[in-house]
Amino acid sequence: MLLEKINTPSDLRQLDLNQLPELASELRRYIIDTLSTHPGHLASSLGTVELAVALHYVFNTPDDKLIWDVGHQAYAHKILTGRGEAFPTIRTYGGLSGFPKMEESPYDAFGTGHSSTSISAALGMATASELQGNHERNHIAVIGDGSLTGGEAFEALNNVGVSKANILVILNDNGISIDRAVGGLHLYLTRLTASPGYNRLKEQVWNRLDRGERRHANSIRFFQRMTFTAKTALLGGSNLFESLGIRYFGPIDGHDTAQLVEMLQRLKKLDGPKLLHIVTKKGKGLRTAEQNPVVYHAPGKYDASTGRQISGTVNNQPLRYQDVFGHTIIELAEMNPAIVGITPAMLTGSSLCMMKERMPERVFDVGIAEQHAVTFAAGLAAQGMIPFCNIYSSFAQRAYDQIIHDVALQRLQVVFCLDRAGLVGDDGPTHHGMFDLAALRPIPNLNVCAPMDDHELRNMMYTAQLPGQLPTTIRYPRGYSIHTDWKSAFCELKIGEGRCLKKGSDVAILSLGHPGNDALKAAEELEKQGISAAVYDMRYLKPLDIHLLDEVATAGFRRIVTVEDGVRIGGFGEAVEEYLSENHPQTAGKIQILAIPDKFITHGSVAQLKADCAIDTAAIIHACLEKKITTR
Numbered sequence: 001m002l003l004e005k006i007n008t009p010s011d012l013r014q015l016d017l018n019q020l021p022e023l024a025s026e027l028r029r030y031i032i033d034t035l036s037t038h039p040g041h042l043a044s045s046l047g048t049v050e051l052a053v054a055l056h057y058v059f060n061t062p063d064d065k066l067i068w069d070v071g072h073q074a075y076a077h078k079i080l081t082g083r084g085e086a087f088p089t090i091r092t093y094g095g096l097s098g099f100p101k102m103e104e105s106p107y108d109a110f111g112t113g114h115s116s117t118s119i120s121a122a123l124g125m126a127t128a129s130e131l132q133g134n135h136e137r138n139h140i141a142v143i144g145d146g147s148l149t150g151g152e153a154f155e156a157l158n159n160v161g162v163s164k165a166n167i168l169v170i171l172n173d174n175g176i177s178i179d180r181a182v183g184g185l186h187l188y189l190t191r192l193t194a195s196p197g198y199n200r201l202k203e204q205v206w207n208r209l210d211r212g213e214r215r216h217a218n219s220i221r222f223f224q225r226m227t228f229t230a231k232t233a234l235l236g237g238s239n240l241f242e243s244l245g246i247r248y249f250g251p252i253d254g255h256d257t258a259q260l261v262e263m264l265q266r267l268k269k270l271d272g273p274k275l276l277h278i279v280t281k282k283g284k285g286l287r288t289a290e291q292n293p294v295v296y297h298a299p300g301k302y303d304a305s306t307g308r309q310i311s312g313t314v315n316n317q318p319l320r321y322q323d324v325f326g327h328t329i330i331e332l333a334e335m336n337p338a339i340v341g342i343t344p345a346m347l348t349g350s351s352l353c354m355m356k357e358r359m360p361e362r363v364f365d366v367g368i369a370e371q372h373a374v375t376f377a378a379g380l381a382a383q384g385m386i387p388f389c390n391i392y393s394s395f396a397q398r399a400y401d402q403i404i405h406d407v408a409l410q411r412l413q414v415v416f417c418l419d420r421a422g423l424v425g426d427d428g429p430t431h432h433g434m435f436d437l438a439a440l441r442p443i444p445n446l447n448v449c450a451p452m453d454d455h456e457l458r459n460m461m462y463t464a465q466l467p468g469q470l471p472t473t474i475r476y477p478r479g480y481s482i483h484t485d486w487k488s489a490f491c492e493l494k495i496g497e498g499r500c501l502k503k504g505s506d507v508a509i510l511s512l513g514h515p516g517n518d519a520l521k522a523a524e525e526l527e528k529q530g531i532s533a534a535v536y537d538m539r540y541l542k543p544l545d546i547h548l549l550d551e552v553a554t555a556g557f558r559r560i561v562t563v564e565d566g567v568r569i570g571g572f573g574e575a576v577e578e579y580l581s582e583n584h585p586q587t588a589g590k591i592q593i594l595a596i597p598d599k600f601i602t603h604g605s606v607a608q609l610k611a612d613c614a615i616d617t618a619a620i621i622h623a624c625l626e627k628k629i630t631t632r
Contacts (some may be wrong), residue, residue: 001032002026003026003027003079004023006023006084007084009081012053012057012397013056020257024050024053025358027052027053027080028046032046032285032286034087038091038092039299041098042283042289042298042424042617043297045076045221046282046283046286047172047254047283048074048076048280050255052076052077053257054257055142056081056260060615062081063137065110065125065139065365065374067140069098069116070112071100071112071113072098072142072297074099075090078096078105081105081107083096083105084518085506088570089407092603093603093605094602094604095603098427099427099428110125113428114154114394114398115144115147115153116147117142117152118143119143119152119156119160120145120153120156121161123139123156123165123167125139127163127165137166139165139167139168140167140168140169143170145185145189148171149367149368151371151372152503156556157244159247160245160273162245162274164271166271166273168267169273169275169276169316170276171189171250171275171277173277173278181467183228189277191616202205227260229316231402241275246273246274247270248274248275249263249267250275250277250278251279254278254393255281260278264332283296288302288307290384294348312565317480317485318480318484319454319486320478321477321481322351323351323354324454325390325419325461326350326351326352326485329352329355329461330359332371337500338385338386338465339362340364340386340388342366342373342376342389343364343365343366343373344395345365345367346419350391364376366370370395370398371402373399373400374389374391374403374406374414375402377389377407378406378407381413381414381471382412386415388417389416390416391419392418393475394430394431394433394435396416396418396436397436403440403443404443407446407471408443408445408471411445412471413469414471415474416472417461418475421450421476421513422477422565423477423544423565423606423609423613425603425606426476427606428602428603428612429600433475434566434567435567437450437567438567440473441541441542445470446471446472447471447495447496447543448467448472448473448540448542449473450474450513451474451476452482452513452514452537452539453514453517454481454482454486455486455488456539457474458490460472460493461493462491466492475513479606495540496542496544497548498548499536499539501516501536501537502520502534504523504533504535505534505557507532507533507558507560508533508534508552508560509523509562509563510561511537511562512537512539512572514565515564516537518610518617518620519620520535522621529625530626531624532557534557536548546583549576549583549584553580553583553586560580561592561594561624562577562594564594564595567598568593569598572595572627573593574593576593592623594615594619594620594623595613596613596632601613612631613631613632614630616628
């Protein structure tokens with residue numbers, strides 16, 4: 001087998017061109033077989049197998065810099081760059097990262113995980129190479145049509161167009177981000193791929209260049225102007241990329257290895273910024289993934305021969321938090337016609353797809369554009385609507401200014417539902433929702449709360465949409481909630497009011513959000529050891545229930561333990577400690593804060609990571625026993 005002989009791209013370059021399709025076939029089979037039992041991002045990586053082979057065949061990586069936007073699609077790249085044997089460890093504790101990671105390999109030129117960053121990074125690297133006198137190095141950014149909708153990508157293209165940087169942008173166009181691609185850019189790219197006259201002209205451009213025009217600067221500039229005019233006429237409008245000053249080539253078949261190699265070799269000889277548009281099929285090579293690329297973006301375990309998913313669900317299992325949200329917003333929207341749903345390209349991941357199916361005119365997928373999503377929500381709220389803006393916690397970081405400036409400052413009633421808050425597990429440091437509590441806590445006019453279970457999530461959503469409420473952030477974790485009878489009756493919560501879940505006399509455990517379930521388990525274990533533990537679910541970080549804190553401070557507890565699934569610095573525990581130290585100095589020395597330590601957390605199972613961060617049930621018990629807490 002060819003793949004067994006490939007340890008580095010230099011081995012790949014020893015192959016004949018006609019051997020590359022067979023290598024691609026073996027590579028695709030290896031990915032399908034491995035991910036069937038070691039789950040990861042399947043469909044995206046299947047769609048870029050030929051591209052990864054061609055890129056490493058033509059370019060001198062790692063000296064030439066290759067950046068994969070987001071990185072979902074970089075598994076073939078990892079296998080070809082010395083990590084084939086370790087590939088079955090992908091996304092497991094201590095194993096390979098599911099995304100490009102600079103410290104993992106010199107072939108990972110830039111760490112990615114969030115979308116739309118590759119062009120900016122490639123331009124920075126290209127500029128650095130020029131400043132350092134390296135004029136021969138190539139810089140390649142691979143970006144999908146979904147990621148190209150991100151604002152940063154447009155900002156970078158604007159900058160690239162006026163630079164002289166030796167940069168190649170490869171637009172991997174498959175019509176999919178995680179859900180189906182949306183927006184005007186998607187329609188524009190469809191026009192490019194569907195225009196027969198445009199595609200015929202493309203071939204003529206290459207034939208003319210091959211006759212020597214690229215060797216003469218004046219001639220090529222004239223030829224570019226002429227072809228730009230012709231392309232504009234054929235499209236019925238200007239070519240977006242060439243209007244920005246970036247030479248556009250394509251579209252070509254992204255699964256034709258020979259054509260890819262030929263095109264990349266030609267582009268390698270051209271200086272300056274250029275963009276190659278390739279068309280691929282997400283899930284290529286596995287029929288079930290090709291037919292349903294949204295589900296097979298990250299399908300979990302499946303049968304490698306048929307592609308059929310292997311169900312991991314258990315009868316009478318609680319719903320996932322995201323599904324509780326999905327069902328609940330439909331109920332609320334049926335009660336309140338002002339409610340609308342917004343998501344930046346996460347219809348399925350947020351479960352807003354449920355409302356989209358029932359009420360399509362009231363759900364808006366704005367594409368990968370978190371900043372726009374928030375200000376779009378603010379505009380809706382300014383006209384009396386009540387938007388529920390659902391964004392993954394780690395992605396909401398990209399819209400921090402809009403949350404402050406466009407929503408909170410103007411006291412607009414937007415409800416932010418931050419999914420995947422806390423430790424998310426296998427996706428690792430780029431996706432852990434660690435920072436939202438600390439980041440949102442200082443913002444005036446913003447309620448910040450976290451449900452301990454599905455019933456609380458429903459009540460927080462219900463309360464947030466009632467008349468006269470401030471903008472509200474509700475953050476909840478990835479994974480399953482608590483109750484099988486999740487559909488509880490709605491109950492209005494008093495803003496900023498916590499609750500006592502269990503009375504006790506020796507120690508007090510104060511929790512925020514889902515970790516309250518670990519707090520209750522810890523209290524049960526402590527009772528077996530003769531220690532009476534009180535448990536308080538604070539519900540709100542902001543406003544903080546200071547009356548409940550006064551009660552805790554004056555109850556005579558010998559130990560007060562706080563637990564949260566966010567960073568310690570600036571988080572819930574520090575808010576409690578700050579209030580108690582100022583108002584109840586007798587609590588000094590009694591407070592133990594359990595939170596995520598001041599470092600980026602690796603990938604692995606949530607249980608393993610909680611243990612490493614000392615925020616699990618065992619850590620709470622140790623803290624209540626006044627034992628030293630250590631984190632890895």
